[in-house]
Amino acid sequence: MLEVLSRIRVVLVGTTHPGNIGSAARAMKTMGLSDLVLVDPKQFPAADATALAAGADDLLARARVVPSLEEAIDDCVWVTGTSARQRGHSVPPLAPEPAARGLLDHARQGTVALVFGRESSGLTNEELDHCNALVQIPTNPGFSSLNLAAAVQVMAYTCRATALSLVDKPIPAYDPDPPATQAELDAMFDHLQRALVAIEFLDPEKPRHLMRRLRHLYLRVGLTRSEVAILRGILTHAERGGGRPRA
Amino acid sequence: MLEVLSRIRVVLVGTTHPGNIGSAARAMKTMGLSDLVLVDPKQFPAADATALAAGADDLLARARVVPSLEEAIDDCVWVTGTSARQRGHSVPPLAPEPAARGLLDHARQGTVALVFGRESSGLTNEELDHCNALVQIPTNPGFSSLNLAAAVQVMAYTCRATALSLVDKPIPAYDPDPPATQAELDAMFDHLQRALVAIEFLDPEKPRHLMRRLRHLYLRVGLTRSEVAILRGILTHAERGGGRPRA
Numbered sequence: 109m110l111e112v113l114s115r116i117r118v119v120l121v122g123t124t125h126p127g128n129i130g131s132a133a134r135a136m137k138t139m140g141l142s143d144l145v146l147v148d149p150k151q152f153p154a155a156d157a158t159a160l161a162a163g164a165d166d167l168l169a170r171a172r173v174v175p176s177l178e179e180a181i182d183d184c185v186w187v188t189g190t191s192a193r194q195r196g197h198s199v200p201p202l203a204p205e206p207a208a209r210g211l212l213d214h215a216r217q218g219t220v221a222l223v224f225g226r227e228s229s230g231l232t233n234e235e236l237d238h239c240n241a242l243v244q245i246p247t248n249p250g251f252s253s254l255n256l257a258a259a260v261q262v263m264a265y266t267c268r269a270t271a272l273s274l275v276d277k278p279i280p281a282y283d284p285d286p287p288a289t290q291a292e293l294d295a296m297f298d299h300l301q302r303a304l305v306a307i308e309f310l311d312p313e314k315p316r317h318l319m320r321r322l323r324h325l326y327l328r329v330g331l332t333r334s335e336v337a338i339l340r341g342i343l344t345h346a347e348r349g350g351g352r353p354r355a
Numbered sequence: 356m357l358e359v360l361s362r363i364r365v366v367l368v369g370t371t372h373p374g375n376i377g378s379a380a381r382a383m384k385t386m387g388l389s390d391l392v393l394v395d396p397k398q399f400p401a402a403d404a405t406a407l408a409a410g411a412d413d414l415l416a417r418a419r420v421v422p423s424l425e426e427a428i429d430d431c432v433w434v435t436g437t438s439a440r441q442r443g444h445s446v447p448p449l450a451p452e453p454a455a456r457g458l459l460d461h462a463r464q465g466t467v468a469l470v471f472g473r474e475s476s477g478l479t480n481e482e483l484d485h486c487n488a489l490v491q492i493p494t495n496p497g498f499s500s501l502n503l504a505a506a507v508q509v510m511a512y513t514c515r516a517t518a519l520s521l522v523d524k525p526i527p528a529y530d531p532d533p534p535a536t537q538a539e540l541d542a543m544f545d546h547l548q549r550a551l552v553a554i555e556f557l558d559p560e561k562p563r564h565l566m567r568r569l570r571h572l573y574l575r576v577g578l579t580r581s582e583v584a585i586l587r588g589i590l591t592h593a594e595r596g597g598g599r600p601r602a
Contacts, residue, residue, distance in 0.1 A: 135505060140495040163500055204516065245512070246519055248387040253410055258382060261505045262512045265492065269451065272493055309592040321585060329576045338568060345556040349596035 110140055110271055115215040117143040118260060119180045121235060122226040126151045130160030130168065131257030132224075137164035139264035143219070144171040145180040160257075177223065177235050178294070184221045185287040186214030186330065189239035190259060192230055192252065200242075204263060207243035208270040214330065217287050222263055227256050237320060238290065240327045285332040296336050296343075297323055303343040357387055357518055362462040364390040365507060366427045368482060369473040373398045377407030377415065378504030379471075384411035386511035390466070391418040392427040407504075424470065424482050431468045433461030436478055436486035437506060439499065447489070451510060454490035455517040469510055474503050532579040543583050543590075544570055550590040 118136055123129050129152060133144055144167050146152055152173060161168050174180050181187050188211055191201050202210070211220045223239065225231035236242065245262055247254055254262075288296075301319055304310035310318060331339075365383055370376050376399060380391055391414050393399055399420060408415050421427050428434050435458055438448050449457070458467045470486065472478035483489065492509055494501055501509075535543075548566055551557035557565060578586075 131502075134500070134502065137498045138494045138501045138505070162502075163498060203519075204512075246515055247385045248515075251384045251410060253381070254385045255378075255381065255409075258385070258505070258508045261508055265451075265509045265512075268493055268495075272450075304589065304592075307589070307592040307596065309589050318585070321582070325576060325578070325582050329572060331572070335568070335572050338565065342551065342554070342556050345551075345554040346593040349554065 110268070110275070112212055112215045113140040113267060113271055114142055115219050116141055116211055116267055117145055117180075117184065117219055117221045118264070119145045119147060119177065119221050119223040120149070120256070120260075121147040121177055121180075121223060121231060123149045123152075123256065124227050125256075126154030126157040127160045128227065128256045129154075129171075130157035130162075130164075131255075132260040133157075133161045133164040133167040133171070135257050135261035136264050137167055138261075139268040141264050141267070142167055142170075144168070145221075146171055146173045147177050147180050148175055149173065177238055178290075181221045181223070181238060182289065182291045182294075183219055184290050185218035186211060186220040186241070187223060187239045187290060188221070188241045188243050189223045189231055189236050190225065190263070191236065191242045191244055192254075201244035202241060204243055204245055204266040205270060207241060208263070208267045209274075210241055211267060212271055212274065214287060218289070222267075224256060224259060237323055240330060285334050288331045288333045288336045292333065292336050293327070293331065296331075296340055297326075299340055299343050303347045306347045307349075357515075357522070359459055359462045360387040360514060360518055361389055362466050363388055363458055363514055364392055364427075364431065364466055364468045365511070366392045366394060366424065366468050366470040367396070367503070367507075368394040368424055368427075368470060368478060370396045370399075370503065371474050372503075373401030373404040374407045375474065375503045376401075376418075377404035377409075377411075378502075379507040380404075380408045380411040380414040380418070382504055382508035383511050384414055385508075386515040388511050388514070389414055389417075391415070392468075393418055393420045394424050394427050395422055396420065424485055428468045428470070428485060430466055432465035433458060433467040433488070434470060434486045435468070435488045435490050436470045436483050437472065437510070438483065438489045438491050439477055439501075448491035449488055451490055451492055451513040452517060454488060455510070455514045457488055458514060459518055459521065469514075471503060471506060532581050535578045535580045535583045539580065539583050540574070540578065543573075543578075543587055546587055546590050550594045553594045554596075 118141060120129060120132060129149060157168055158165055188207050214220045245254060245259055301315055305312045365388060367376060367379060404415055405412055435454050461467050492501060492506055548562055552559045
């Protein structure tokens with residue numbers, strides 16, 4: 109049952125200090141996580157990363173380096189972003205334990221991602237917009253300076269502890285309707301935007317705010333592949349106005 | 356209620372690397388713990404400790420250094436020792452959460468201690484014999500090399516998270532975007548059905564199955580009132596095909 113932990117990918121975005129990458133790899137491995145993806149790290153590979161990984165250098169050797177968050181998560185069925193502050197995102201952040209439960213739940217269907225932002229500034233709003241859920245580690249309001257590797261440690265531990273608490277639960281039956289991947293969702297959002305412009309609901313000059321609201325709404329659901337197919341069917345009909353000739 | 360965290364003393368026994376003392380202080384402070392006692396540290400004070408404490412150097416400045424575990428805990432009403440392995444101790448180790456609950460429970464009566472052993476060899480049997488309870492952080496059996504500061508971080512986090520879960524839930528602030536009522540959702544589903552017929556996606560003779568799928572999808576979200584307003588705006592535009600005259 110704990111093999112499910114190998115389906116939790118840790119994504120570190122824009123890490124400045126390579127030592128933090130090494131410490132994060134060590135933190136992951138102590139808790140049985142093994143899939144590490146680095147988005148545009150400032151320096152990697154690096155001696156500091158290897159030194160601080162201690163015996164977790166195998167995770168570093170297998171770590172993928174990609175230029176953007178999209179590439180890091182495009183095969184994922186659920187993405188949880190870490191957020192120190194709440195910043196105009198309409199999805200309220202979860203505490204670590206319910207966030208871990210969500211990740212483990214979706215990990216039965218495929219790869220899930222836990223995304224950590226830059227040491228100084230976290231994740232951008234645009235990056236947060238790719239997340240199905242947010243998690244916020246509760247800290248001392250007077251000193252919330254949680255080191256990146258410490259945050260990875262807390263979340264990796266919480267995932268392991270939560271997985272252990274679920275071990276006795278029976279394995280659910282095969283789900284004939286698997287969750288949509290991030291790539292399928294992105295294609296759906298593109299389609300949605302085209303359709304909203306076609307029905308003149310959306311001003312193509314300033315789609316930003318409304319599209320974000322709709323993204324947040326649909327990401328919250330955890331859409332299945334067949335639901336995405338239904339919604340795209342609706343969009344296709346809406347675009348051509350019911351198949352009847354348009355004026 | 357969270358002031359109870361200030362009654363949890365962290366005791367580090369025989370720490371070899373002063374950097375670990377600094378990182379442990381930082382980990383403590385992020386979670387609202389502040390009472391640090393060092394038993395026979397190899398080197399303290401030390402520049403490495405101060406550097407890694409980041410903004411938690413006030414904890415280091417107030418840290419007491421004592422020669423034995425007994426002196427570190429003699430005023431404590433409850434002592435929990437961390438143990439990587441079980442070694443002939445008759446108290447079976449607890450998982451972090453029940454251990455934190457025990458500490459918090461006793462902290463209502465006085466100071467309690469959470470004791471961490473040496474980086475290499477942990478606590479001796481004699482030291483463990485001073486503990487009321489033991490805690491073991493679950494780790495990957497293939498790689499259990501949890502750094503001392505990482506162990507402090509996991510336990511300090513678990514104490515904070517457990518304390519938060521015990522605080523009476525505060526009354527949530529007024530939500531500027533309240534959840535939609537069932538009546539509002541039903542009106543939206545009626546509107547959705549009319550729109551899907553208008554764009555010829557839905558056969559008005561047999562709408563049943565598809566409408567149920569869509570209901571389940573949207574009910575799962577927990578839509579807010581303003582999200583319902585956006586979705587109904589889209590439906591209105593879709594119905595009239597973008598406001599243009601229909602054939």
